[in-house]
Amino acid sequence: MNANPKLADLAPAFDVERIRADFPILSQRVHGKPFVFLDSAASAQKPRAVIGAMSHAMETQYANVHRGLHWMSERTSDAYENVRDQVAALLHAESREEIVFTRNSTEAINLVAHSYGRGILKPGQAVLITEMEHHANIVPWQMLRDSHGIELRVAGITDSGELDLASFASLLEDGRVGLAAVTHMSNVLGTYNPIARVAALAHAAGAQLLVDGSQAVVHRTVDVQALGADFYVFTGHKLYGPTGVGVLWARRALLDAMPPFMGGGDMIASVSFERSIWASGPTKFEAGTPAIIEVIGLGAAIDYVSAIGFDAIAAHEAALTGHALSRLSAVDGLRIVGQAKDRGGVISFTLEGAHAHDVATLLDRNGIAVRAGRHCADPLMARMGVTSTARASFGIYTTHAEIDVLADTLVRVRSFFQ
Amino acid sequence: MSQSHSFDDVRDLYQNIILDRARNPRHMHRMEPFDACAAGENPLCGDQVEVRVRFAAGTTVAEAAFEARGCAISMASADLMAEVVRGRDAAAMRSLAADFAELARNGVSGSADPAISTLQPLSGVSEYRSRVKCATLPWSALIAALDGAKESSHD
Incomplete structure (x- = not known):
C-alpha cells in the first residue's frame, strides 16, 4: 500500500530491497525479531561500499x-x-x-x-x-x-x-x-x-x-x-x-x-x-x-x-513519510509533534498513557529501534509543550512494511499501557 | 495483560504492580507541609521528579510524597519508595537506597531489609541497562532532600 503513488512513480529504478542488501547490519535480528531500524536521524547505517x-x-x-x-x-x-x-x-x-x-x-x-x-x-x-x-x-x-x-x-x-x-x-x-x-x-x-x-x-x-x-x-x-x-x-x-x-x-x-x-x-x-x-x-x-x-x-x-540519485532518494522518502503520517495518525492516542507542510522522514510523536521511554522499550523488544527523549533540543521540546517524544526516522533502506510494523506495534503498545 | 499484546518478554520489566502503580500512584501529590524536598531530573529523557518528606521526630519519616512526569518505571519506583521509607530515619533510608541501587543494577540484592521484597518488582530494570536510571531517579532525589539540596543531579 502506498500513500503517495505519484511520488513513488518518479523513482521507477529505486529498488529498496537491492539497497537493503548493501547494508549488512540490516540482516541482524534484535531480541529474536527482524531488525527494524528507524533511528537514521541519529546515525545512519553503513553500506558495504563504505x-x-x-x-x-x-x-x-x-x-x-x-x-x-x-x-x-x-x-x-x-x-x-x-x-x-x-x-x-x-x-x-x-x-x-x-x-x-x-x-x-x-x-x-x-x-x-x-x-x-x-x-x-x-x-x-x-x-x-x-x-x-x-x-x-x-x-x-x-x-x-x-x-x-x-x-x-x-x-x-x-x-x-x-x-x-x-x-x-x-x-x-x-x-x-x-x-x-x-x-x-x-x-x-x-x-x-x-x-x-x-x-x-x-x-x-x-x-x-x-x-x-x-x-x-x-x-x-x-x-x-x-x-x-x-x-x-x-x-x-x-x-x-x-x-x-x-x-x-x-x-x-x-x-x-x-x-x-x-x-x-x-x-x-x-x-x-x-x-x-x-x-x-x-x-x-x-x-x-x-x-x-x-x-x-x-x-x-x-x-x-x-549513484542512487537524490531525486530517487527524495521521492522514496516522501512516499515513506506520507505513508507513515497516514498510518501513525490512525493510531488511537498518538499525537504527531510537528505538522509542517514541507517536511521529511523524521516523525516525533507521543502516545497517550505511555511515556516515550516505555514506548521505546516495548518497540525495542519487538526489534524496532526508535529514539526517545528530548533529542538534543530541550528548548524546542518546551516550545512544543512536551517533555519527551519518541521519534521514528527513515533512511534510503526503510520500507513501507517496516512502517506498518511500527504502526501495528504501537497499537499494541497503547493497549499494553491502557 | 492478555496474550494478544505478545509483549510477554517485557513482563519481567513491566510487572502488573509496576503498571498499576504507574497508572494509579498512591503517593503522588503536592504534600504540605514538608520538612525536606528535592527535585531530580534525568537529562537524557526529561523525566522529572520532586520528592517531599515530612518528619515525625528527628529524621524519622511520617510521610513521603512525590510529584513527577516520567515513565512507568520512574513513577512506580517513586510510589513504592514513598511507601517503604515511612517510619525510617535518614540512616535507614540511605542504607535502603544503596540496597535498592544494587537491586536495580544487578537484579538481586543481598540485603536482609524487608523493604527489598516490596521493591523487588523493579528488579527487572537490571536487564534494561538504559532504564536503570529511571528506577533510581526518585531515590537520588530523596537522598538529595536528606542532604538539604534543592535539586539532585542524577548520576
Whole structure:
C-alpha cells in the first residue's frame, strides 16, 4: 500500500530491497525479531561500499597526508583531496577550496563560532537562531555570547512547527545581527525551513547565514549557491558514512577573512618561534592529522548516494513519510509533534498513557529501534509543550512494511499501557 | 495483560504492580507541609521528579510524597519508595537506597531489609541497562532532600 503513488512513480529504478542488501547490519535480528531500524536521524547505517573503502584504504593505500614525499603518502593525499572535490560537487559549491573537513557538524559550527564569531563579529552584534535548533546550533552561540559580548536572539516557530518568518524578520530589523544560524531540517519535527527566503531576509539585513544541514543533506539535493547560504555544515555519519568526519562549507571570501580555529601542523605555511604564517584555503582550518580513513569513507558514501540519485532518494522518502503520517495518525492516542507542510522522514510523536521511554522499550523488544527523549533540543521540546517524544526516522533502506510494523506495534503498545 | 499484546518478554520489566502503580500512584501529590524536598531530573529523557518528606521526630519519616512526569518505571519506583521509607530515619533510608541501587543494577540484592521484597518488582530494570536510571531517579532525589539540596543531579 502506498500513500503517495505519484511520488513513488518518479523513482521507477529505486529498488529498496537491492539497497537493503548493501547494508549488512540490516540482516541482524534484535531480541529474536527482524531488525527494524528507524533511528537514521541519529546515525545512519553503513553500506558495504563504505566499509570496504575504509578497509581497502588501510590495507592497500595508507600513510599520512600532505607531508610524505613518498609514493604512499602522495596516493593517500590524492584519495583524501579527491573527497574534497566530491563534497564540493555534492553541495554544488563554487570551489573545492571552500570545503573544510571537521570532526562532525558540531565541530563545524564551533569552528564558525570561534573563528568567525570571535574574529569577525564585534561585541554588540547579534547572532540569530531559531526555536527549532539542535543543541549543537545553540550552545556554541551561547558560549560566544558569554565570552565575546554577542547578543543571542531566538526567532519563534509556529504551533505547527514551522519557522515564523515574521518573527525572524523582525529580529533582523535593527541591523545588528551579524550572523543567522538556522537548521535546514529539524531533527525533531522533520520540518524543512525555506532557506532561500531565510537567506534573502538575512542578507537584506546585512547578516550572513549559517545552515545546519545535518539532517537535510541526507534526503535532498543541496545547492548552497542556490540556497544563498554563506556557511553550510553536515556530518558524515548521518549520510551513511563513518563517524569522525564532518564538513564545513563556507564562501571563499569568508574563509580567507577568518582567523584559524586550532593551531598545529598542516594549517601553516611556515613557523618560527617569532611568528607563523597560516596556510591558505581550507587547510588553514585543518590542524593536525585529519580523519584520513573517515574522509575516504565519506567519499565512498557520497559515491553511493550519488549513484542512487537524490531525486530517487527524495521521492522514496516522501512516499515513506506520507505513508507513515497516514498510518501513525490512525493510531488511537498518538499525537504527531510537528505538522509542517514541507517536511521529511523524521516523525516525533507521543502516545497517550505511555511515556516515550516505555514506548521505546516495548518497540525495542519487538526489534524496532526508535529514539526517545528530548533529542538534543530541550528548548524546542518546551516550545512544543512536551517533555519527551519518541521519534521514528527513515533512511534510503526503510520500507513501507517496516512502517506498518511500527504502526501495528504501537497499537499494541497503547493497549499494553491502557 | 492478555496474550494478544505478545509483549510477554517485557513482563519481567513491566510487572502488573509496576503498571498499576504507574497508572494509579498512591503517593503522588503536592504534600504540605514538608520538612525536606528535592527535585531530580534525568537529562537524557526529561523525566522529572520532586520528592517531599515530612518528619515525625528527628529524621524519622511520617510521610513521603512525590510529584513527577516520567515513565512507568520512574513513577512506580517513586510510589513504592514513598511507601517503604515511612517510619525510617535518614540512616535507614540511605542504607535502603544503596540496597535498592544494587537491586536495580544487578537484579538481586543481598540485603536482609524487608523493604527489598516490596521493591523487588523493579528488579527487572537490571536487564534494561538504559532504564536503570529511571528506577533510581526518585531515590537520588530523596537522598538529595536528606542532604538539604534543592535539586539532585542524577548520576
